[in-house]
Amino acid sequence: MTAEITLPQLTNHSDPLCSSLAGENSTPSTSFLATMCAPASSLKSKNSDASLKAALVFFSITTLGLLIVTISLAANGKSSSTTASEPAAATAIDYSASKASSSFFASDDANVCAGAKLAFDNQLCADLEVPGPQAGGNITKGYVGSLNVGVVPNTKPYYQSSMCPVNVHWHLGSEHYSYGEFDENGDGPHGNIPRPDWAARDLAEAGEQVQDGFRCHHYDASDPKFTTPYEWKYCEGMEVGETYEVHWPHSAAGACGTVNQYQTPFYDGVFCNLDMEAFSTLAAQDIANAVGVHGQVFTIVNDESYFYPDMMRGMIIDEVMGMGQDIAYYTGSTTGDTRSNEMCSMYTPITWQVDRKCHLISASSFDKLCYDMKMQRDDMSDDLHAHGSRELVKDDLVANNQARKHVRRT
Structure with a gap:
């Protein structure tokens, strides 16, 4: 076995001995001894490493201190004011x-439909040899009027x-x-409207007594969506939980398709491009083919899950929601509380397409509708509230032409 000899190393290259061993007059033996001296570059590297480590420690401590100070200042700033770093809220535009x-609304003369209404005054039904068919009547499936x-x-869908x-x-x-x-x-919220005595009749399909009524069956006083008030911004005199029939x-x-499309009163819109001379040439069927009304009944709830954003365009037709799927078709007249079973409307015959079902709709849907109405060129402010309802029309004033088939639109 060979013994392993460890030679001591002279660690200080600046030592006189190391300097002399590495001098110009070195011999092979002194050169061997010089190998025990640490190279100068090695010493410099070690010194540099030590300096770097010291610097890193210093900067780490400094950075940690700055971080602690920053966190402390941020905490103090947040407690004193939480809005300084929050973005400014967007400013709502007042349309x-x-x-x-x-400039679109600068002149009333720009509304070409203003005053276009053709005047046909109400008449006593008894004075008419053959009164025109009236609305609104019974639209229960199976019912047929006697006029x-x-x-x-x-x-057909009206757009067709x-x-x-x-x-x-x-x-x-x-x-x-x-x-x-x-x-x-x-x-x-205020109960129902009393039924007229004459309104009891047998239904062809239901087999039960039919009596006049004006409210849907959805209202539940124990359910907050029917009783929680809504803060109306655009509609007037409306109430959560109430039933309304929209026309x-x-x-x-x-x-059609212009800025003057929507009008109040609606007669201005109906007759916008039709004067009396042209109207007098139309047959009754021509009128029924060219003038019609969509009707749909709603109970208002304070619940955004029933929000619909565009009630301006007509009856809501949605097969998934069952809206606008079961339609009654018949010819009738204009309605409103100025007409009755004694006083007949002379705006007849016009087509009625009425949804037989009652639907829930959010109060915000109506308020959005009223907002859209306020944005039209014509002043529609007279239609921002509910109008009075005509009493249920008697059988002998209701047309006998109800469409009996169930028409589903896609």
Whole structure:
């Protein structure tokens, strides 16, 4: 076995011995001894490493101190003011003010439909040899009126007959009657409307007594969505939990597709491009084909899960939600509380397409509708509230031309 010898190393290259061993007069033996001296570059590297480590320690301690100070200052700043670092809230645009300054609304003369209404005053029904068919009547499936008429309702989607909506308004309670949907068994914040004695009759399909009624069946006083008040911003006199029947008059003579399309009163929109001379040439069926109304009944709730953003365009048609799927078609007249079973409307015959079902809709949907109405060129402020409802029309004033088939639109 060979013994391993460890030679001591002279660690200080500045030592005189190391300097002399590494001098110019070194011999092989002194050169061997010089190998025991640490190289100068090695010493410098070690010194540099030590300096670097010291610097890193210093900067680490300094950085940690600065971090602690920063966190402390941030905490103090947050406790004193939480809004300094928050972005400024977006400023809402007041479009009502914008409308007031817009050149689109600068002149009333720009509304080409203003004053276009053709005047046909109400008449006593008894004075008419053959009164025109009236609305709103019973639209329960299976019901048929007893007034014999020679026209049929337009059962196509109105846009397929070149008609467009020219107005939207609504009535307190339902003017039409649909058994099991809006009838005498419905309810609301203020109860229901008393039924007239004459309204009891047998239904062809239901087999039960039908009586007048004006409220839907959804209202539940124990459910907060029917009783929690809503802060109305644009509609007037509306109430959560109430039933309203919405009407969208349509006309082929409206200013369709223009800024003047929507009008109040709706007669201006219906007759916008139709004067008396042209109107006098139309047959009853021509009128029923070219003028119509969508009708849909709602109970208002304070619940955003029932929000619909665009009630301006007409009846809501949604197969998934079951809206606008079960439609009653018949010819009738204009409605409102100035007409009754004694006082007949002379705006007849026009087509009615009415949804037989009652639907829930959010209060915000109506308020959005009222906002959209306020943005039209014509002043629609007279339609921002519910109008009075006509009493249920008697059988002998209701047309016998109800479309009996269930028409589903896709």
